[in-house]
Amino acid sequence: MSCNANDIVVLDFETTGLSPLQGDRAIEIGAVRIVDGVAVDRFQSLMNPGFKVSGFISQYTGISNAMLRQAPPCAEVMDGFADFIADSNLLAHNASFDKRFLDAELAHIQRRYRGEFSCSLLVSRRIYPAAPNHQLATLLNYANIAADGDFHRALYDSEMTAKLWLALLQTIGERCGLQQVPFSLVKKLVKVPKKSVADFLAQW
Structure with a gap:
């Protein structure tokens, strides 16, 4: 497991709804492996949750029930994804959402991850406290x-x-005078009050 924040697996789920506790399942997983700040591998698959998705979800994601009927089942895809993750640290935008689904889908097949x-x-x-909002598309535009x-x-x-992550790490590195940003730094940074961020980075 790398101690650097630019060695990481970035992941995203598309799902049938908002909560695995309400019976929602993953319908697509996509991930990029970053090593030393460079994308070196990717993982992508649709997955069949075993029931039809709503019209809203199909319209929102562009994933139709016809596409899902031909997709492998969740268990098969997630078993392969667990192998892909290995012991890497993990990243998502709004990670609490994706972590819930990762935990739930891996629990179905008795798999775990260490990162x-x-x-x-x-x-x-x-x-980026001055960004208009912190949705992914907005932040990409804000960061050019x-x-x-x-x-x-x-x-x-x-x-x-x-x-976006690599741009954030570059800014953090410049503020701290670091060539490599430790994963431990970003883990602490997310708990720092916004008004104290400048002092935290200056003291690192």
Whole structure:
């Protein structure tokens, strides 16, 4: 498990709803493996949850029931994704949502992961406090990162989150005078009150 924040698996789920506790399931996983700040591997698959998704979800994601009927079952996809994660640290935008679904889907197949999660949304609130909001598309525009694909598809969202993450790490590194930003720094940063961020980074 790397101690650097730029060695990480960035992931994103598309789902049937908001909560696995309410019976919602994942319908797509996308992930990008970042090693030393470079995307070196990707994982993407639709997955069949075993029931039809609503018209709202189909419209929101662009994932139809016809597409899902031909997809492998969740268990098969998540078993492969657990192998892909290995012992890497993990990142998502609004990570509490994706972590809930990762935990739930892996619990169905008795698999676990060893890495720790961080959240690009929480970090962005501290590094880009002047952004109009902290949705992924808004932050990419705010940071002048080109985005021309389809949001709400898992691999594209994870790739864009990875680009945002690397921009955030560059800013953190410049403020701290660091070539490599430790994962432990970002884990602490998300707990720092926004008004104290400048002092925290200056003292690191």
